[in-house]
Amino acid sequence: MQNSSPPKGKGMQKVMAALEGYLYLLPTLIILGVFVFYPIVSSFNLSLTRVAPFGNQTRYVGFENYQRLFTEILEGGDYWNSLKVSFWFTLGTVPTGIFLAVGLAIALSYPLKRLSWFHRLLIFIPIVISSAVTGVIFRFLYNPAVGYLNYWLTFVGIEEGPNWLASKDWALIAVSIAVVWRQLGFNVIIALAGVQNIDGTYYEAAKVDGANMWHRIRHITLPLLSPTLFFLLIINVINSLQTFGEINILTDGGPGQATTNLVYAIFVDGFIGTPLRGFASAQAYLLALIIVIVSIIQFRGLGRRVNY
Amino acid sequence: MSSIIDDETQVAAPSEKMSRNDWLLQIFLITVGLIIALPIIIAIFTSLKSVTDINANPYNIFPRDWTLDNYRTAWNATPFGRYLLNSAIQSGVIVICQVLFSILAAFAFSFLKFPGRDLMFYVILGSLMVPFQLTFIPNFIFVSELPRNCMELFGESAEFCSSLGANSYFGLTVPFLASAFGVFLLRQFFLALPKELYDSAQIDGASNFRFLWQIVVPLSGGAISALGIFAFLGAWSQYLWPLIITNDQSMRTVQIGIRFFLFDQERGADWGSLMAGAVIVMLPTLVIFLVAQRQLVKGIAMTGLKG
Numbered sequence: 001m002q003n004s005s006p007p008k009g010k011g012m013q014k015v016m017a018a019l020e021g022y023l024y025l026l027p028t029l030i031i032l033g034v035f036v037f038y039p040i041v042s043s044f045n046l047s048l049t050r051v052a053p054f055g056n057q058t059r060y061v062g063f064e065n066y067q068r069l070f071t072e073i074l075e076g077g078d079y080w081n082s083l084k085v086s087f088w089f090t091l092g093t094v095p096t097g098i099f100l101a102v103g104l105a106i107a108l109s110y111p112l113k114r115l116s117w118f119h120r121l122l123i124f125i126p127i128v129i130s131s132a133v134t135g136v137i138f139r140f141l142y143n144p145a146v147g148y149l150n151y152w153l154t155f156v157g158i159e160e161g162p163n164w165l166a167s168k169d170w171a172l173i174a175v176s177i178a179v180v181w182r183q184l185g186f187n188v189i190i191a192l193a194g195v196q197n198i199d200g201t202y203y204e205a206a207k208v209d210g211a212n213m214w215h216r217i218r219h220i221t222l223p224l225l226s227p228t229l230f231f232l233l234i235i236n237v238i239n240s241l242q243t244f245g246e247i248n249i250l251t252d253g254g255p256g257q258a259t260t261n262l263v264y265a266i267f268v269d270g271f272i273g274t275p276l277r278g279f280a281s282a283q284a285y286l287l288a289l290i291i292v293i294v295s296i297i298q299f300r301g302l303g304r305r306v307n308y
Numbered sequence: 309m310s311s312i313i314d315d316e317t318q319v320a321a322p323s324e325k326m327s328r329n330d331w332l333l334q335i336f337l338i339t340v341g342l343i344i345a346l347p348i349i350i351a352i353f354t355s356l357k358s359v360t361d362i363n364a365n366p367y368n369i370f371p372r373d374w375t376l377d378n379y380r381t382a383w384n385a386t387p388f389g390r391y392l393l394n395s396a397i398q399s400g401v402i403v404i405c406q407v408l409f410s411i412l413a414a415f416a417f418s419f420l421k422f423p424g425r426d427l428m429f430y431v432i433l434g435s436l437m438v439p440f441q442l443t444f445i446p447n448f449i450f451v452s453e454l455p456r457n458c459m460e461l462f463g464e465s466a467e468f469c470s471s472l473g474a475n476s477y478f479g480l481t482v483p484f485l486a487s488a489f490g491v492f493l494l495r496q497f498f499l500a501l502p503k504e505l506y507d508s509a510q511i512d513g514a515s516n517f518r519f520l521w522q523i524v525v526p527l528s529g530g531a532i533s534a535l536g537i538f539a540f541l542g543a544w545s546q547y548l549w550p551l552i553i554t555n556d557q558s559m560r561t562v563q564i565g566i567r568f569f570l571f572d573q574e575r576g577a578d579w580g581s582l583m584a585g586a587v588i589v590m591l592p593t594l595v596i597f598l599v600a601q602r603q604l605v606k607g608i609a610m611t612g613l614k615g
Contacts, residue, residue: 017421020516027412035447036443107333120601124597125344130545135567146577184344281446
């Protein structure tokens, strides 16, 4: 040991190099540490507390908030409602969004001599529209007096369109349409990248074998696209679980609680009226758990070939 | 993947001769494209209609008489100028810091060697797994209490403390000043630069910092501007955080401003000025889309992320 110890200058250099390395990382590490990693712990601690009524005293209540959530699930209370809303919203938006995106990507991938930049411009444009603007524009489109949507429905024979945002049966569908629209540009881009990654020789070979266009899509494009489809599935499930802006502007979680999804319930409990930050944090923790499980499935799936 | 926005793509059934199908596909894609862009087109045209035109012919997409009245109404009814200024500052600060901090971290990850480097990279990547819904309540409490804690530390007279909490630019931006996505994106790019550059800079006795600013950054303009665009779009469109961290009208961003304008305005159902407001809010991002569509689409296709 004593013999092989490096000369002092070199050890010093090593320490300096390490210091320099961490100096470059410092701003990123501080911000992520304070605003991403530390809240993982503080959020959990918060979820074990409750603000006593008629006072600002926060007190430790153990897993009481979680117990309340599970009771609500068993008894069909508010939390059960927001789980259901998130579930139906995900089921409504994700397959629709992926189906539209893949269809458009296949159509867009055909080599057209003219105007392909123009098609792409129109189809990609929702990627730069915020959820607030989406909410405001769709609120206009859904308006029962001057909105376009029910007017268009008269062309297909529906004289009395639904009162989109005020009806318990239609509000969630109305929000879903707006969110599918905003996500479409992003989904088409991912799907198109996947379609264009497929080796053209497969299609040549299939054509020699006399496969028609539908067969080529069914037996070449879709199977070879499955890693992309999987990626789209995961990313869209996560996005749909996190939807907030459109709901806040279109329905404010209503009518009743028809569009109060998991995120919206956290917002309402944590920030509206008497804030129940502990109870809201417990919900946030459970939602994060669902999202993390979905993303772990994604990381595992990425390593595997999902092709065939 | 790189061919996603180029016209000469080698894809499904290329050499086939089907001019009739080509023609049908053109019509199909134009129709679909117009349907997708329709909400934006309607918003723009409605904002240019007069109030009487909207009420008399609500379902004519094109204005009968073009007017900017709605923009004047919207601008006077609510402080859009202030909202735009707030959003510009908020987005500007976030973009500058994210780009700057990502350059520094990505440089360390791709050129320097030090113990714990790879572990730190995975830690930073791991932050992408933490959903915002988990962090925003403790962050809200942390930022809201910052002025009080600051005064306890520096004394009641420390004036800068009051500019750290809710309703401040600091509070609006601070949780988003670093970006794991940005570090990841730039690291990928820096790793592709030839290692000889670094070796020869070392031989010339240039410091790491000088090498970064004089060689690496100038060579990475494309990647850095792509990150800047993504950071801007993400910051400009933010909703939940600015909604909860501002309750003072003078600190609202445009996205929150349009929300409150909607609920003020809707009692009068003045959709013309509401759509004018929506156009004001989306105009900067639409311009960026028209100018930088290529980089945007490429970036999304390559990373699978929106920033």
